[in-house]
Amino acid sequence: MTEPDDKLHWLVRPETIKKLWWGGCLLLALTVLAQFVFGFEGYFGIDGWFGFGAVFGFLSCLAMVLFTKGLGYLLKRPENYYDPVDHDD
Amino acid sequence: MTDFSPALIMLAAALVIALTRGTLRTAVLMIAPVVTLWAVWQIEDGVQASLFFLDYVIEPVEGSPLRRLFATIFAGMALLGGLFAYRTAKWQELAAAYAYSAGAIGVSFAGDLITMFLFWEIMALFSTVIVWCGGTPAARTAGIRYAIMHLSGGVILKVGIEGLAIQTGSVDIRPLLATDFNTWMILAGLLINAAAPPVSAWLADAYPESSATGTVFLSAFTTKTAVLALILLYPGESVLIGIGLYMIMHGIIFALLENDARRILAYSIINQVGFMVCAIGIGTEMALNGAAAHAFAHIIYKALLMMSAGVVLYRTGKSRCTELGGLYRTMPLTCICGIIGALAISSFPLTSGFTTKTLISQAAADQQLLWTYLLLTAASAGVFLHAGIKYPWFVFFQKDSGLRPKDAPWNMGLAMVIAAAVCILLGVFPDLLYPLLPYEMDYHPYKAGKVIFYLQLLLFSGLAFFILLPLMKRTETISLDTDWLWRRLGVSIALGIGRVMGFFGGLLTSQRKNVQGSVKQFTVNYLGQPHTADSEERSIFGRSWQIGTTALWIALLLSAYILVYYR
Structure with a gap:
């Protein structure tokens, strides 16, 4: 961005983004720590482990993104892939 | 007490x-909805009526209760879509959308498979018209593929219905299991x-090609009517668990691959x-309640x-993530409503997604x-x-695309605000919806431990998104999705x-010409009668022979x- 910081929308100024990251991390920590107060026994045992939701959520997303990235090499095509071509030639 | 299908009101309205x-x-x-x-x-x-x-x-x-629940949301959706669309959509699209919703409402109340099939086909026809109302060459071809898919589906359904009718003598809608050819076809x-x-x-191919308003109608009826029909006809058919789980993952993976914002949302329907x-x-009362409630909220x-x-x-005029971004500046209402929808689809606590989707997880547990x-x-x-963060992030935030469009026109804004309000209302007061579900249940979505579990799950997914x-x-x-099979492979095979x-054909033609040439030559050589009186120039059998030669031969x-003879 070539615009000076004070001309940027407040939401995209670097200091706001820094605050959002800190706030977000605090929120994440709180949701995990809250499990000390509000226990969740889970339905199968394993899902009641401390921080299971956090770890499982993060790892599932990691797995899905990596799988998608790999699949992308196989399946991605240019946007005009299906455009009509002259089949008469 | 009424003995005519409310679908007829919507059909008349469409006319x-x-x-x-x-x-x-x-x-x-x-007024009609x-x-x-x-x-x-x-x-x-x-x-209520039979003939x-x-x-x-x-x-x-x-x-x-189940049928009324689905018909309610179909009629409500027609109203909401009508409000959203009426100032900008073509009249063909509006009329088709109301006839399409009539089809969905007709299926909701169909007591037999023949009535169901009739309204099923009405839906196929009029939804195709909505796809075509996209108005682009891509919409035209996508509409043709859509129509072929749904009419073929109708034929398969009809084969099953007729087989079942002959086999059992009844076309009543009742729980079945996929045990033989007929029930598998249905x-x-x-x-x-x-x-x-x-x-x-077919879904991700056709829906995003429709107009800005047409997709709103398309997203509501076809798949959810199929869900209702599956609840009525195949509750507890265990093959559906695997199919459902596959659809869940397929939708996520392809939505993650996708660049077009409306196609991302189409994949998230799957x-x-x-x-x-x-x-x-899964088929238990809790699970079927979950399917119905989730369809309603969805x-x-x-x-x-x-x-x-x-x-x-x-x-x-744009829908690709690569061309969008930073729209929150000038479209705050659309952005906030989009975020509320995104939170609801992600089953965030205090939204309708949380109070309905957790029923399904509860049933599995x-x-x-x-x-x-x-x-x-x-x-x-x-x-x-894929939907909760990716969609709003790439459309409304991400980078500054330089676009500064105006926010939604008042009618579109109002429709979004109403929908967003219902998403939150059903999330905060789930007891508005639960009594309407087909089975009674004792379920409380908001237990502190469970809310914390879901918050962990979702917020750490959010962290994963920004890290990755x-x-x-x-x-x-x-x-490439499976439509490659018929858009490329099928076409290639047909061309091959x-x-x-x-x-x-060419070989046959050239051989035929050769044979024709030889026969002609033979004819000219032996039988021909060239236009000359000179018998020497005539072919062998065409000449005049002397009488003595003829007598000798005889x-x-x-x-x-x-x-x-006498030997």
Whole structure:
């Protein structure tokens, strides 16, 4: 961005983004720590482990993104892939 | 007490919408769904009307809590979509949309398979018109593929229905299991409309080609009607668990690959319907309640998401993530409504997604289906990834695309605000919806431990999104889905067959010409009668022979005959 910081929308100024990251991390920590107060026994045992939701959520997303990235090499095509071509030639 | 299908009100409204203009049309657009809603709630439980057709008992109107629930949301969605669309959509699209919703409401109350099939085909026809109303060459070809898919699905369904009618003598709608050819055909016909594999690509192919308003209607009816039909006909059919889980993952993965915002949302329909199909496969009362409640909530928040994407398309003419970004500056209402829809689809606490989708997870847990439960939970994280964050992030935030479009027109804004309000209302007061579900249940979604679990799951998915953002850089590409089979492989095979046939055709033609040439030459040489009196120039058998030569030949032949005869 070539615009000076004070001309940027407040939401995209670097200091706001820094605050959002800190706030977000605090929120994440709180949701995990809250499990000390509000226990969740889970339905199968394993899902009641401390921080299971956090770890499982993060790892599932990691797995899905990596799988998608790999699949992308196989399946991605240019946007005009299906455009009509002259089949008469 | 009423004995006519409320679908007829919407059909009549569609006709009037097609014939009128201006204020009168707007009035019909707004009033007809309200009258339909009233009529829906006049239908009592059980068969309300029956007649005979070709020795079969036809039951065009049968009431039950489940049927009323679906008809309510279909009529409500027509009203909401009508409000969203009426100032910008073509009259053909509006009329088709109301006829399309009439089809969905007709299926909701169909007591027999023949009535169901009739309204099923009405839906196929008029939804095709909506796809065509996209107005682009791409919409035209996508509409043709869409129509072929749904008419073929209709044929498969019809084969199953007729087989079942002959086998059992009844066309009544009742719980079945896929045990033989007929019941498998009916199941396959229903699953095609539910966008199940291997043909799920029809949805992501056709819906995003419709207009900014058309997608709102399309997202509501076809797949959810199939969900209703599956609840009525195949509750507890365990094959649906696997199909549903596949749909859930297919939707997530392809939505992550996708660049077009409306196609991302189309893939997330496949994902969400997967949750419902899986619940129907589990088949307990809790699971079927979950499928019905989730369908109800899904129609509203998916319409909300499609509306926000529709407003962006309407204002900017763009739908690709690579061309969008930073729209929160000038479109705050659309942005906030889009975020509410995105939170609801991600089943964030205090939204309708949380109070409905957790019913399905609860049902899986009650049945001790560990892997199903874990996959559903992973999928909830995945939904937040692909629809909950990816969609609003790339459209409204991401980078500054330089676009400064105006926010939504008042009617589109109002429709979005109503939908967003319902998403939150059902999330905060789930007891508004739970009594309408088909089975009684004692379920409390808001237990502190469970809310914390879901917050962990979703917020850490969010963390994963922002950490992995470099891996998800949008590219100007499309991804091959199963529609490649008929758009490329099928076409190539057809062209290949054409080429082989052409080769043999050419070979035959050249051989025929050779034979023709030889025969002609032979004829000219031996039998020909050239236009000349000079017998020397004539061919051998065409010449005039001297009388003596002829007499000699006759004598020779007669002698040969006598020799052979008396030997």
